Amino acid sequence: xEKLLIKGAHVLDPSRGIxxxxxxxxxxxxxxxLGPPGSLVAEETLDAxxxxxxxxxxxxxxxxxxxxxxxxxxxxxxxxAAAAGGFTSVACMANTQPVNDNRTVTEYILEKARLEGSxxxxxxxxVSKGLRGEELAEIGEMAEAGIVAISxxxxxxxxxHLMRRALEYASMFGLPVISHCEDKSLCPGGVMNESFVSxxxxxxxxxxxxxEVMVARDILLAELTRSRLHVAHVSTAGSIHLVRDAxxxxxxxxxxxxxxxxxxxDEAVRSFDTATKVNPPLRTAxxxxxxxxxxxxxxxxxxxxxxxxxxxxxKELDFSMAPxxxxxxxxxxxxxxxxxxxxxLTLPQLIAKMTIEPARILSIPKGSxxxxxxxxxxxxxxxxxxxxxxxxxxxxxxxxPFGGWEVQGKVVCTLLAGRIVYEAENAREHSVQAARSxxx
Amino acid sequence: xxxxxxxxxKDILGLEDLSAEEILTVLDVARxxxxxxxxxxxxxxxxxxxxxxxxxxxxxxxxxxxxxxxxKRLSADVVNFTVSESSAVKGETLIDTARNIExxxxxxxxxRHPVSGAPQLxxxxxxxxxxxxxxxxxxxxxxxxxxxxxxxEHKGKFEGIKVLIVGDISHSxxxxxxxxxxxxxxxxxxxxxxxxxxxxxxxxxxxxVTCDFDEALAETDVIMMLRIQKERQHGGLYxxxxxxxxxxxxxxxxxxxxKSDVLIMHPGPVNRGVEISPEIADCTQSLILEQVxxxxxxxxxxxxxxxxxxxxxxxx
Numbered sequence: 001x002e003k004l005l006i007k008g009a010h011v012l013d014p015s016r017g018i019x020x021x022x023x024x025x026x027x028x029x030x031x032x033x034l035g036p037p038g039s040l041v042a043e044e045t046l047d048a049x050x051x052x053x054x055x056x057x058x059x060x061x062x063x064x065x066x067x068x069x070x071x072x073x074x075x076x077x078x079x080x081a082a083a084a085g086g087f088t089s090v091a092c093m094a095n096t097q098p099v100n101d102n103r104t105v106t107e108y109i110l111e112k113a114r115l116e117g118s119x120x121x122x123x124x125x126x127v128s129k130g131l132r133g134e135e136l137a138e139i140g141e142m143a144e145a146g147i148v149a150i151s152x153x154x155x156x157x158x159x160x161h162l163m164r165r166a167l168e169y170a171s172m173f174g175l176p177v178i179s180h181c182e183d184k185s186l187c188p189g190g191v192m193n194e195s196f197v198s199x200x201x202x203x204x205x206x207x208x209x210x211x212e213v214m215v216a217r218d219i220l221l222a223e224l225t226r227s228r229l230h231v232a233h234v235s236t237a238g239s240i241h242l243v244r245d246a247x248x249x250x251x252x253x254x255x256x257x258x259x260x261x262x263x264x265x266d267e268a269v270r271s272f273d274t275a276t277k278v279n280p281p282l283r284t285a286x287x288x289x290x291x292x293x294x295x296x297x298x299x300x301x302x303x304x305x306x307x308x309x310x311x312x313x314x315k316e317l318d319f320s321m322a323p324x325x326x327x328x329x330x331x332x333x334x335x336x337x338x339x340x341x342x343x344x345l346t347l348p349q350l351i352a353k354m355t356i357e358p359a360r361i362l363s364i365p366k367g368s369x370x371x372x373x374x375x376x377x378x379x380x381x382x383x384x385x386x387x388x389x390x391x392x393x394x395x396x397x398x399x400x401p402f403g404g405w406e407v408q409g410k411v412v413c414t415l416l417a418g419r420i421v422y423e424a425e426n427a428r429e430h431s432v433q434a435a436r437s438x439x440x
Numbered sequence: 441x442x443x444x445x446x447x448x449x450k451d452i453l454g455l456e457d458l459s460a461e462e463i464l465t466v467l468d469v470a471r472x473x474x475x476x477x478x479x480x481x482x483x484x485x486x487x488x489x490x491x492x493x494x495x496x497x498x499x500x501x502x503x504x505x506x507x508x509x510x511x512k513r514l515s516a517d518v519v520n521f522t523v524s525e526s527s528a529v530k531g532e533t534l535i536d537t538a539r540n541i542e543x544x545x546x547x548x549x550x551x552r553h554p555v556s557g558a559p560q561l562x563x564x565x566x567x568x569x570x571x572x573x574x575x576x577x578x579x580x581x582x583x584x585x586x587x588x589x590x591x592x593e594h595k596g597k598f599e600g601i602k603v604l605i606v607g608d609i610s611h612s613x614x615x616x617x618x619x620x621x622x623x624x625x626x627x628x629x630x631x632x633x634x635x636x637x638x639x640x641x642x643x644x645x646x647x648x649v650t651c652d653f654d655e656a657l658a659e660t661d662v663i664m665m666l667r668i669q670k671e672r673q674h675g676g677l678y679x680x681x682x683x684x685x686x687x688x689x690x691x692x693x694x695x696x697x698x699k700s701d702v703l704i705m706h707p708g709p710v711n712r713g714v715e716i717s718p719e720i721a722d723c724t725q726s727l728i729l730e731q732v733x734x735x736x737x738x739x740x741x742x743x744x745x746x747x748x749x750x751x752x753x754x755x756x
Contacts, residue, residue, distance in 0.1 A: 188675065199639035200456070202556045202577030202616060272557030316533040318555040320576075 003027050004418055005040055009048035009379065013055055014352035015368035024053060026375040029417035034369065046413075048379050054351050056088025056119075056376035056414065058367050059329065060149075060358040061178075061232055061256060061304035064090070064121070067108060068097025073309035073396045075112045078329070079119040081307070081395035083422035085329040086411035088119050088376035089359070089366045090307075093153045094126040101126035101137035106145040118421040120376070122148040122364060124178065127166045131155040136162070136169060143173040148362040149230065151178035154279065154324070156214060158184075163218065167227035176228040176254070176361060181214035181239070182206075182280065191320050193266040193281040201269065203319060206281050208236040215239045219246040222253055230361055231255035233306050235280040237290030244299040254361050256304040257291050259328055259335040260401070268401060274315045274322035275401040278308070292344045295353070302358040303350075305332050309397030330393050331402050337382065337409035347382075375418040384410040447745045451563040451570040454579035455620035463621055467589050469741035470734070476513055477736055487516035487747055490547040494520045495537070496573070497553040502708060502732065503573050503582070507550045510739035516548075534558055535565045542566045548746055551575075569746040577611045583707050584617030586738040588625065590731050591662055594703055598625035604656050605629065606688055607666030607715055608637040608677070614707045615666060619645050632656050633688060636677040653688055654697065662703045665690055665715045681714050691717040695725075703727055 006024040011034065013019075018034065025033040025040045033040055059082065065073040073081075082090050092109065094100035100109065106123050113121035125142035129135055131152045139150055150170050156179060157163040167177050187206035192198050194205030215231055219242055222229035231243060234255045246253045260278060265285050268276045276282060294300040308325025315322050336354070339345045345353070359367030366376065390403040414422035447465050455463065476484055492511040494504050504520065511518040521541060534553070541549065548569045551559050556576030563570040574580040588598070595601050603622055609615045609631045622629050623646040630648040631638065643649055650656045657663070668684060678684045685691075690704065704716075704726045712718045721728060 194640055196641040196644050199642050200616070200645065202575075202579075202611075202613060205640070272560045313533055316535045316561075318534050318553065318558040318561060320555040 003042035005042035005045045007045050007047050009051050009053040011053045013369040014348045015356035026418040031369050031375050052380040055355045055367050056378050057086045057354045058089045058358040059087045059305050060091045062090040062092050062307045064092040076116040077396040079117040081329040082119040083414045084394045086378035088416050091122040101129050103141040103145040106142045125150045127152040133157050149176045149178050153180045156180050156182050164221050167225040171227040176230045178230045179218045180232045181211050183210050183213045186210035192269050193283050197266045212238040215242045223251045228252045233258045235261045235283050237287050240290045240294040254301040256302040257300045258306045259332050275399045278326050279324035303353045310399045315399050327395050327400050334407035334409045377415050379413040381410045381412045453572045455581045455584045455617045460624045466741050470737040473740040474737035485515045487514035490516045492516045492518045492548045493546045495551045496522050506735045507739050510736050538562050538566050579617045580613040581617050583614050584621040586735040589734045598627050602628045602660045603662045604660040605664045606632045610639045612666050657698045665706045668715045
């Protein structure tokens with residue numbers, strides 16, 4: 001039996017209400033026991049005094065780009081970035097080349113992840129063949145192969161009838177439909193939020209309504225079909241109102257928010273830095289306040305990154321031609337830890353929204369230290385302050401607008417099924433706690 | 441030579457960035473250069489040995505020609521580099537193009553680009569000075585400056601002058617540069633057009649907004665008519681040229697209700713019979729051709745000030 005004891009850490013597992021200094025025993029890659037300090041023994045130990053140990057984060061919205069766009073990211077580099085950000089499970093979107101709209105592609109992704117991954121990979125299948133919004137993809141076959149949700153993500157289903165059928169059909173397999181809500185006809189050529197900033201910069205605007213129109217439609221369709229809808233990356237105050245009202249009515253809807261919509265506003269676009277070009281666009285401070293209120297009152301279930309890697313040359317184009325998207329796996333936790341300091345969420349609430357909540361939405365056995373579950377865990381140093389250094393990212397891409405930001409709260413070590421998949425450089429120097437020692 | 445301590449800039453990207461003092465400096469220098477264009481030998485040696493590149497990603501006749509003449513009258517070497525959008529689509533990024541051009545030892549790059557922010561991107565990537573000759577619907581600083589120059593020549597002052605800008609404000613870089621420049625100098629600006637042409641929250645730029653041309657006309661000292669792009673019709677922004685002209689076209693009947701000394705300006709090219717009726721475009725109050733002449737002087741001033749700025753930095 002291979003045993004590893006994580007000693008002396010403050011263990012935080014919101015799924016089980018654990019929030020105390022404990023020892024955690026891993027046996028053969030599984031959580032074997034949790035007990036008071038000193039109550040458990042193992043030959044190999046990992047001293048985590050002064051650190052928080054939490055279930056590995058779950059990102060329900062990632063773009064790994066493989067197959068097809070390996071110059072942006074691969075399953076190897078994307079999951080390495082995930083591990084560096086404390087994520088042990090990621091759900092990857094279907095907009096690869098070929099599109100993940102059939103079981104062969106699903107199986108390819110899963111096999112690549114098994115061979116090269118530093119995190120668990122859960123593929124999300126396409127709603128429609130080729131993301132064309134015309135006919136349903138082979139959702140059932142993909143479900144058998146292992147998809148955890150369906151989504152056409154950046155090519156939102158325009159046809160309301162097809163969306164209705166997708167919701168109904170996916171419910172047969174217990175899969176949620178993840179909707180990137182955007183009525184593209186409302187923002188032709190749009191590249192940024194519609195606001196005073198777009199007026200000054202003269203960039204084509206995307207009003208809040210182009211998101212909210214589709215949030216409203218999809219909520220009505222979820223209500224009609226009694227099927228599960230998950231709204232991706234809500235970014236506007238209006239979307240929060242719509243989801244909050246729907247939840248009160250008992251509509252089976254959940255939603256997520258990204259760190260960049262919480263910590264940046266459209267003012268950032270004034271730099272014309274293409275790393276700030278993202279869809280949905282960065283909104284206003286008022287929207288940011290509404291998102292915080294949504295986190296506080298539980299309207300927002302999960303935090304997801306929408307990690308969207310793009311090669312440098314594509315981001316060196318002018319603002320309209322550069323693609324949408326920014327990377328987020330390696331900055332999500334330290335940014336979101338600000339929510340705790342701001343008093344928006346308690347630490348357990350934050351951790352829940354990055355672990356058990358997304359795991360529940362996707363119905364995956366993750367985000368918890370349940371006895372017998374895979375020992376996926378993340379060790380955090382909440383005291384550690386540092387500047388974000390884009391140059392050190394594991395991701396293949398660098399399209400991140402947070403370079404140079406001073407943050408607090410560092411991922412020092414990530415374990416996947418009991419195996420260390422990430423260890424921060426200097427982890428041993430600046431603190432004794434993450435050092436490994438052999439007793440005996 | 442007068443000093444230009446308050447013009448130590450590498451680039452001129454927009455009037456949002458320039459202070460009132462800097463704007464007045466440009467106008468003063470432009471005034472001294474206007475005389476050069478009126479000489480028999482229209483040339484001074486000020487920029488001899490310097491290379492100016494006109495990098496145009498959009499078709500433009502008058503702005504490019506104006507910059508070209510301005511550079512030539514200052515004895516600079518000028519190269520026109522026109523990039524069709526199709527070749528840009530083929531993959532060479534703006535930054536690549538700029539670095540290539542700079543390898544030929546340019547001193548000043550004058551750039552026109554269909555997308556807001558492209559000159560900013562360029563300015564960060566190259567050591568040459570960059571002049572924005574119009575970016576998307578963002579800014580067109582040399583046009584804004586020549587409009588100010590023209591107003592000053594006729595009104596003798598800026599403070600308290602009332603300017604009415606009429607047309608597609610949303611898609612107009614001229615409107616934005618005019619607004620930035622004019623409000624900094626104490627001009628009262630009103631923008632006018634159908635709501636589909638008025639971008640959100642534009643009042644925060646310090647302007648009054650109205651859809652009633654006739655009402656706004658009565659008070660105004662200068663009417664700035666913007667060019668209406670016929671393609672916008674397809675975007676549902678206005679129903680027809682005929683209907684637009686009825687509500688927002690400047691014609692003799694409307695003009696009769698304005699102040700008798702009202703000035704008429706237009707950044708060109710004029711759509712006769714659309715935003716402005718033919719007899720108005722040519723009337724004595726129209727400054728449209730004068731704007732074009734003043735444009736050369738203003739652009740000479742910009743080229744001169746940037747080259748002196750570079751000089752100052754090198755001497756440091």
